[in-house]
Amino acid sequence: MIELNEVRKAIEALLLVAEDPLSRGQLSNLLKESDGDDDNVAVAQLIDESLNLIREDCADRAYELVEVGSGFRMQVKPEFNKWIAKLWMQRPRRYSRALLETLALIAYRQPITRGEIEQVRGVAVSSYTLRTLVDRGWIRELGQKELPGRPMMYGTTRYFLDYFSLKSLDDLPPLRELQESAAETLDPVPQ
Amino acid sequence: MIELNEVRKAIEALLLVAEDPLSRGQLSNLLKESDGDDDNVAVAQLIDESLNLIREDCADRAYELVEVGSGFRMQVKPEFNKWIAKLWMQRPRRYSRALLETLALIAYRQPITRGEIEQVRGVAVSSYTLRTLVDRGWIRELGQKELPGRPMMYGTTRYFLDYFSLKSLDDLPPLRELQESAAETLDPVPQ
Amino acid sequence: MSDTVDEQALAEDSLVVQHDYPIPDDLFIPPDALIVILEAFEGPLDLLLYLIRRKNLDILDIPVAEVTEQYMAYIDVLTSLRLDLAGDYLVMAATLAELKSRMLLPRRNEDSEEEEDPRAELVRRLLEYEVFQKAAEGIDELPRVDRDIFVVSVERSDEPIEIEPPKVELRELLVAFSEVLERDNLRSPHSIDVESLSVRERMTSLLSLLSVKDGYLSFLELINVSERREGAVVTLLALLELLRDGLVSVVQHGSYEPIFVARTNEIG
Numbered sequence: 048m049i050e051l052n053e054v055r056k057a058i059e060a061l062l063l064v065a066e067d068p069l070s071r072g073q074l075s076n077l078l079k080e081s082d083g084d085d086d087n088v089a090v091a092q093l094i095d096e097s098l099n100l101i102r103e104d105c106a107d108r109a110y111e112l113v114e115v116g117s118g119f120r121m122q123v124k125p126e127f128n129k130w131i132a133k134l135w136m137q138r139p140r141r142y143s144r145a146l147l148e149t150l151a152l153i154a155y156r157q158p159i160t161r162g163e164i165e166q167v168r169g170v171a172v173s174s175y176t177l178r179t180l181v182d183r184g185w186i187r188e189l190g191q192k193e194l195p196g197r198p199m200m201y202g203t204t205r206y207f208l209d210y211f212s213l214k215s216l217d218d219l220p221p222l223r224e225l226q227e228s229a230a231e232t233l234d235p236v237p238q
Numbered sequence: 239m240i241e242l243n244e245v246r247k248a249i250e251a252l253l254l255v256a257e258d259p260l261s262r263g264q265l266s267n268l269l270k271e272s273d274g275d276d277d278n279v280a281v282a283q284l285i286d287e288s289l290n291l292i293r294e295d296c297a298d299r300a301y302e303l304v305e306v307g308s309g310f311r312m313q314v315k316p317e318f319n320k321w322i323a324k325l326w327m328q329r330p331r332r333y334s335r336a337l338l339e340t341l342a343l344i345a346y347r348q349p350i351t352r353g354e355i356e357q358v359r360g361v362a363v364s365s366y367t368l369r370t371l372v373d374r375g376w377i378r379e380l381g382q383k384e385l386p387g388r389p390m391m392y393g394t395t396r397y398f399l400d401y402f403s404l405k406s407l408d409d410l411p412p413l414r415e416l417q418e419s420a421a422e423t424l425d426p427v428p429q
Numbered sequence: 430m431s432d433t434v435d436e437q438a439l440a441e442d443s444l445v446v447q448h449d450y451p452i453p454d455d456l457f458i459p460p461d462a463l464i465v466i467l468e469a470f471e472g473p474l475d476l477l478l479y480l481i482r483r484k485n486l487d488i489l490d491i492p493v494a495e496v497t498e499q500y501m502a503y504i505d506v507l508t509s510l511r512l513d514l515a516g517d518y519l520v521m522a523a524t525l526a527e528l529k530s531r532m533l534l535p536r537r538n539e540d541s542e543e544e545e546d547p548r549a550e551l552v553r554r555l556l557e558y559e560v561f562q563k564a565a566e567g568i569d570e571l572p573r574v575d576r577d578i579f580v581v582s583v584e585r586s587d588e589p590i591e592i593e594p595p596k597v598e599l600r601e602l603l604v605a606f607s608e609v610l611e612r613d614n615l616r617s618p619h620s621i622d623v624e625s626l627s628v629r630e631r632m633t634s635l636l637s638l639l640s641v642k643d644g645y646l647s648f649l650e651l652i653n654v655s656e657r658r659e660g661a662v663v664t665l666l667a668l669l670e671l672l673r674d675g676l677v678s679v680v681q682h683g684s685y686e687p688i689f690v691a692r693t694n695e696i697g
Contacts, residue, residue, distance in 0.1 A: 060300035060318035109251035125586040127251035151606030202633035216630040254583040312581035338565035361472025402571040411567035
């Protein structure tokens with residue numbers, strides 16, 4: 048069987064890399080396999096001791112060990128949120144191309160379903176994108192279309208018009224004009 | 239100005255959460271803003287001291303502080319990879335020789351056009367290969383070359399360095415050495 | 430060789446071939462194996478390098494006749510299997526044939542004492558290609574994120590962080606739209622309808638009006654008198670669009686009876 052300090056570090060590595068929390072059971076499986084016939088009780092004890100060590104060890108560190116519903120995970124202590132907020136603010140404050148294209152398609156082609164957006168864009172539209180647009184108040188659900196699967200239709204909101212200073216959707220440049228002029232007159236979006 | 243231990247933990251928090259490595263400049267901006275008129279030199283020194291503290295601190299830990307192309311990141315020490323391998327279900331992707339050779343040419347000969355790559359490889363470079371490399375974020379278009387047809391030139395990205403754990407392009411395995419060793423095994427050209 | 434084939438599958442094959450060099454010396458090669466081998470070569474230079482290395486030939490003093498013969502034998506087999514040969518292979522075949530004939534010609538020592546070896550250009554290309562073959566292997570061996578390196582990523586705590594959402598300018602939206610249309614045109618060339626946006630907008634507002642009122646609305650209720658004739662036309666066109674899409678249904682109990690409009694589906 049592996050030694051306590053080794054187990055502690057192995058668990059540390061696993062928790063720091065895992066995308067989801069890891070339960071005691073998962074940890075035990077991950078650690079046992081290496082030897083084969085470890086004593087279950089002994090392994091469980093070793094894991095508990097390691098988790099305690101890690102917990103103590105985090106006292107003077109920016110992260111902590113937290114137990115949530117599905118197991119253990121490492122997370123940054125809440126008092127460091129202000130730094131994280133700054134980091135996020137510093138990031139290029141822009142929406143992704145996927146999001147802008149989705150919004151543009153909804154504006155010009157409403158009412159439009161997710162499938163129809165995907166057809167034009169040629170790639171999947173993430174739920175996250177649509178949720179962001181709804182949260183931002185730019186689009187809304189218009190009801191389901193009478194098609195197999197009853198897909199939701201989306202359209203723009205009044206707030207969308209306000210935000211972009213449009214009196215009505217008619218103020219959006221007509222497609223043909225847009226296509227002709229887009230390449231020449233519109234500079235690349237500044238980064 | 240903030241106290242060293244506080245800076246250390248803030249940097250720790252930032253590096254643990256950030257999706258990409260953070261450069262000294264980014265760290266400095268994040269830490270300075272809070273006060274406004276901090277002395278740049280003092281901040282830089284504080285950051286360096288903190289980074290050293292973090293580095294020392296990792297001695298008995300499963301992770302380490304590493305500097306790559308675009309800055310600093312925390313990564314699991316290689317000796318703990320065996321534990322993660324069990325957790326990590328996704329099998330590492332293997333890349334075709336076509337893709338790797340194209341990438342190698344772009345890395346060592348940038349800026350380089352598709353035509354120039356084809357000349358060396360003696361075979362057409364598929365758009366698929368280039369697109370995959372762009373999608374992976376390893377290469378980018380650098381602009382068109384002033385030649386007939388204005389072909390696009392390609393170069394590697396900072397992300398390429400990060401992904402392959404290189405601090406700079408100088409860290410690539412030296413090419414000239416390869417050439418010499420190739421020449422050594424061969425007789426001189428008969429005249 | 431074009432790599433429209435699944436790159437990943439190809440990668441596995443090529444790696445195998447690269448290390449094992451499985452072409453047997455005798456002439457018989459199982460056709461299946463040959464396809465794999467064909468796909469494993471990255472083009473004529475790769476094939477030539479392989480032929481040279483396999484026989485331990487001196488790359489700087491290539492016996493052109495011998496190599497050409499092997500290369501052509503290989504091409505013949507491929508052709509007999511009716512595999513689509515990339516043009517590059519045929520170009521190389523022509524180059525080799527030309528080299529072979531030039532090597533047969535006696536060297537003229539009149540003009541220059543050291544006339545360049547006719548093979549020089551080919552040798553230069555082979556050496557250069559080999560350098561990058563090795564370089565590619567070198568890159569493949571570099572420690573790689575998610576294969577050899579695992580970056581630590583820790584969640585932040587669940588306490589919300591207040592962040593102002595990014596601002597967007599109308600111009601950005603227009604660029605996004607023209608880009609998506611451009612891509613769409615490239616993929617499936619079809620003309621884009623120039624529709625009146627006011628109709629689209631009206632479709633949206635009719636739909637939400639009908640969902641709010643849940644039930645039937647008379648056609649006249651949908652017409653806003655203050656919008657005058659143009660407004661009525663827009664509403665009518667929008668209604669027709671919605672009808673065509675099966676999103677609304679129109680009911681009239683008899684001639685001259687009021688026309689009612691309803692959403693075809695109940696929104697839950």
